[in-house]
Each structure stands twice: as structure tokens, then as C-alpha cells.
Amino acid sequence: MDSSFSLKPVRPADQAAVRRSNLALVLRHLRDAGPRSRAAIAADTGLNKGTVSSLVSELVERGLAREGERERAGAVGRPGTIVELDGRGVGGIGVEINVDYLTALALDLTGTVLFEQRVALDVQALPVAKVLDAGAELTARALRECRRLGVVPAGVTVGIPALVDVTSGTVAFAPNLHWTDVPVVRGITERLTRRLGPPSFPIRTANDANLGALGEYAMGSVAGTADLVYLTGEIGVGGGVISGGRLLGGAEGFSGEVGHIQVDPGGRVCGCGRRGCWETLVGLAGMLRLAASPADPVHDPSLDLEQRLDMIRRRAQLKDKRTLDALAQVGTGLGVGAAVLVNVFNPRVVLLGGYFAQLGPYLLGPMMTELEARVIAPRIGGCRVELSWLGFSAAARGGAHVALQAVFDDPALVPVQAERDSG
């Protein structure tokens, strides 16, 4: 699928560029068409056999393909040597910096999770430099684990609940972190360099909910759903939209800012300074405010978020009235805002991530009531509401996925074995 985060395809301006472009062509063909002989690759792609042999050798050296001998039944002569994608030696790393936690996750090309860690962090209370220190330290842990496993990193993608200028690697504005114009890519790169030496792979940053939507589309419970609205409940509310199988980017990559749709002109003041934004009603802070008094431990940002949500869920199971009322109110609010998105996008699925997924069973009823009342298309346009299985890991998974996708655009991102040993 198209993605504004993927590297631009190499333009074959010279011999080296042509070779890289053909290397990518063969790698993608192995991914899409499956294991096959060099002769078949040549026939399928139109490249000549000598070129294919040389390209396959390079892919093998880079740990992206492997050979296996296979007897062709009834064939005369030497058995064909089959080439197949080898995803185990390459890793993508996704990092998420959110209001009260950091996550890092590493995937290999086969989708296996190599590393996953979340740490609680009160980001609003810390200076930006300290947050980037903590983010770089967690990323370094993921990279060290990759090295221990003999996996070469293809890239790092840092997801942030923010308006992100993807091209310059800068957070333009993150209302809930209170960040403005933070050069995240430069900050993480400098800090990783101090820890592990200069990185040999690209570092990117992107909006967390857009990465979450890509992660869900690639490997979540409704993977492959071409028209998908992904909503993630964090302190704020993030949105990422897949439309016709592509991430909706927008003219400057600022699409999906759903948290600041005004749903209550007389409502609370939001972190962004406006009044009555959707996330003041249904964000984590809004939900916790409804559900518990200020001194209640569910508000403690030093506790892990899952632990705090477990407290809420337990109270709901015990039919605590304040908790149930709060969740019903949030579910109604979710439906009010989601109805706008369903009217505008007509998605097949609205997928609830973040804390919405954890407390989904208490939110879905009132949410559906509002959707049915407010969506103008019959049967709410054939839309289902589903809960994410990836939970708080979706953005980091999406980030790791984006890092890996870049390998299919430029396999030379992965160094050959000799460079690896000296690096």
C-alpha cells in the first residue's frame, strides 16, 4: 500500500540506481509471488538471467533471501534451486512517546515480535530533553536486543500524538505533551549516536494514530480492511484513516485530527486551548475525571496505564455506579463524534484502540445507540464497530512496519554481512 512514510522509489538515474531499483523489484516479487527459481524470476520480471543471479546473490548476502534446493518431480537434469524471502535477519523498530508512557517494539520481516517494552512516564511534567533521553534509551534497548539476536535494524519510527512534519522529522504541535517545534528525529539521532555510535538506518517520526492505523491495517484484527477509521483513546483521541486501501495523509500530513472536533460549544477547555473538543469528553483524562475523585489512584501517572485501567474495569464488573455512569457517558460521547466520521467516510469498520479497546464492552452499547441515531445512511452505512487486539502497541507496531516497508523500496538499507561484522 501507499504510505507517506515510505521511502520514495529509487529513480534509475545511473547504473547504481538501476541496480538498487532492480534489487527492490526482485525482493518485492519474492514477497508477493512466493518462492521460485532464478529462471522464473527472470521470466516474471523481464530481467535477464545473469542479472537475476547477481541480484539474488546480493539479497542473500544482505540476509533478505535464502536458497533451498528442491527436486522438481519428473524434471530431467539438475534440480531447480528455489529462492525465497528471508525475513528473520532484519528488524524494524517502532517507538511511541505518549502522554504517560513510552513504548518500543521490534518486529522482524516475518512479523515476529523480537522486543517489546512499555515504561510509565509523566511526559508533561518533564522537559523535552529528558523525554527524548528516555525515548532514546528505550530505543537503544530494542537495538541491543536486535544485535544480540543477530538481527540488522532497518529503521526506527517514532510515533507521537502530534501534528508531525514527516519530511523534516519535527513535531509542529503536540497539545497534550505541550510541545511546539521539537526536532524529534535530530534529538533521537544525537542521543542514539552517543549510546551506540551513528545509526546506519533511517530514523523517522509520524503521528501516532496514523501509525496505529497502518499497524492495524497490516497486522491487526481487521487487517486488510480497505475503508477503516481507527480511533485511539489516550489522554487525547487520535484518528487514522485508511481509505481505499491507503492511509489518508492530507496535503501536509496533518489529516486525522479528530480529537479537536467541537462536539460541545459550552464544554470544557481542551489542551489545545479551544472549548468542547471531542477529546475533553472521551479522552482518558475526561473518562478518569468522570469516573473517580482527584485523589483516586487511577489518576496516578507513575502507575502503569494498564494497571489503572484494570482498576476501572474491576469497578465496572462490580457494578460501581459512578464508574458505570462515567463509561456510559464516554460511550455516548464516542458515538457523537464517531457519527461525524461515519457520515464523512462511510468506513467498513470503526476500530477502537488504546483505552477504548480495554473498556470497550462498557462503551459499545451507548456508542451504537448514538451512531444509529446520527448516521444518515441506512444500517449506519454497513459499518461495524470493533475493538483492537493490538491495544496500546498498535502505534509502535505500525512504526516497526513502516521501518520494514522501507526495505522493500531499498534493500540496500540492510548492510551485507561483511559490513555488518565491522559495524
Add this chain to the structure above:
Amino acid sequence: MDSSFSLKPVRPADQAAVRRSNLALVLRHLRDAGPRSRAAIAADTGLNKGTVSSLVSELVERGLAREGERERAGAVGRPGTIVELDGRGVGGIGVEINVDYLTALALDLTGTVLFEQRVALDVQALPVAKVLDAGAELTARALRECRRLGVVPAGVTVGIPALVDVTSGTVAFAPNLHWTDVPVVRGITERLTRRLGPPSFPIRTANDANLGALGEYAMGSVAGTADLVYLTGEIGVGGGVISGGRLLGGAEGFSGEVGHIQVDPGGRVCGCGRRGCWETLVGLAGMLRLAASPADPVHDPSLDLEQRLDMIRRRAQLKDKRTLDALAQVGTGLGVGAAVLVNVFNPRVVLLGGYFAQLGPYLLGPMMTELEARVIAPRIGGCRVELSWLGFSAAARGGAHVALQAVFDDPALVPVQAERDSG
């Protein structure tokens, strides 16, 4: 561009299908690559020269290509025969059925307008059958004009302010027409057959604002803008979104229902039965209600809409306080709703069509004030607000364009000369 209205590409399942697919390939190549010799077409497409010659002959017979002899400078032997696209013999017809008018418009493949007519009609006051009668009569006039000009019709597309099931050709629900489950394609086809015999071309129906967005993207003032939100002010408010160069369709083709975003929970009851929908604030009916007393002639649906809007504009020019206040209020309302769409889509342009374009100079100021206050991205995400030049003809133009695009998917939609003369 992709469009949910275009015919599916022919699958080369048999010889005849392969030929049609290759015919389309050659026609599109002439459109995209420009005039060239048969030999060049063969080299570019990979088809053999004999096949190309036969396909070109068929395109000439169908009036879709023409030959011109051109001397190649310095070349030895016979001068090359250049083949080029011939768009003058094929027409697409777009029809719009709206609350208080009908429009029909015919374009040829070069984009020249062959026929355009709008008639005032109080659609809400008439039974569906009468409206379809009037729509078919206007369509027949466009078809007769095409016949007079020697232009072969490639198709008719009927735009309606409605949730449209494009596949079955049925209006599921049109709140402002008070239509539910109306088989528009069947109704128009039967009526055209009574007037002109069975049509030899496809008849389609689609949402008017989606067609308007396609028309603007193909031939409007901001043609080619890949991220475009088109808003049309009629009795209701229609929306069509181009994202990454493609029409946003949605899972069932029901996307872009922007008129029913709730902007005022305590507002007026809408034609859809809900309260405080955006179009109650900024639709034509809402604007006229603010601008003039019920007995004022601007409310008279038997007068042409442009004439009624001219009255409003003249009053605004004369600084009539009630008119100016009404337009300022509508401009503010436009900004409130558009801010939601700009936050969600991050378009390069919000294009105002329908009556918004006509009265734009009085709406833009207050609209921009709201956008600047409500959009979270800096500089409203690099978005401009512009006025449509196509005005009330955008949907009909888009419909004609969709009909013509189908020819590039299947040139055999256009009969050969012999069939034409006998038809």
C-alpha cells in the same frame, strides 16, 4: 484517476475480451502519450504491429481516433502516418436533479460543452414520476442535440443530492427531495426508451456532490488538486472529497455526507429529521430564511435560482443590513463545519460550489475567521478556500465526465459508423 463510477476493467477471459482490453490500452495510450505512429504504439505497448494496425482501424471506425500524414524530417521512404485521439465525435451527458432545478449538460471528449440547459422545478412539490418525466425530457433534449451534431452518446450520469446505491442505480434516501428507495436508472431508462428508443449507452446515477468533486478535479479552477474538499451549497449542503488524487468513496459509496454533521445540538430540525445539522445553518433554505421574510420573492421556487441569488447579491451590494447579517452568519456557520473537515482531511483547497460560490465574497471573511480559530494545524494546514467557477454546473459536468471516462475503459461503448447510421 480511480472512480467508483468507472466501469471495471475488462478481464481478458476470451479472445473478444482481450481485443476490447487492448483497444482500451491503445486509446488510453493516445490520450496519455499523445499523437504517434502505429510503429511507436506497438513499441510502447508491447503489442505486435499487425494487432496495433487492426486496433487503430477500429478506433477510427468508432470515431475515437483519426489519422494525419506527417513528413518525418530527414527520413527515407514513406512518411510516417500519425494517429491521434479524436474526441469530437463522442459525447457524455450529465444530468442533475436538485431540489429546485434540473440541469443537463453534454461534453465531447475534448471537454467542449455541446449542450447546457437548466430548468426551475419545485421537486418537493411533485410526485417522483413527474420529476423523472422532466429529467428524461431534458436528457432527451441533450441527446437530440448530440444527434444533430453527429456526436455519439457514450453515457448518461444522473446526479442527485442523495445516498445513492451506485451499483443498483437506486436512490436509497434523499432527505431534501423526500425520496426513499427510488430506482432512478430504471425510471430514466424507461422514459428515454419511450422518447428515443432503447438507449445504446449506459445510464448511471450518483451523489451530486461526488460528481461535482470529480467535475472540479477534472476541469474546474483547481483541477488536479490531489487533496480537495468540495462543498456545494444547495437547499442542502453536499460534500465530495478527492484524497491523494482519488474520489473518496467509502465502503458502500455513502461517503461525504457532510450536511448532517451536527453543529448545534439545540438547533432547527433538519429535512433528515435530526436536529442542528450543518445544512440547517448554511443550506440555501437556511440562508434565505435569515435573509428575507417568507413572502419575499427570493423564496419563490418557480423563479430561476440564479435570479433569486442575484436579488440577494444586489441587496448585499446596497449594504442592506438584514442581508449582510444573514450572509455573515452563514459564513461563520460555513467555517464551523468546514473546520471539522479541514481537521480531518487536511486538504490543500476547500472549494465552495453552488450558491456558496455565487455569494462567496460575503461569506469568505467570517468563514476564514472560524477556520483560523478552529483548525489545529498551523496556517490551517496550508489550506486555501476558493470559489468554484463551474457553479451549479459542476455536478452535471462531473456526470458527463464520468460517462466519457467509461469510453477509455471500453471503447466499444461507441458504435462503429455503420451501426450508428442504422441506429
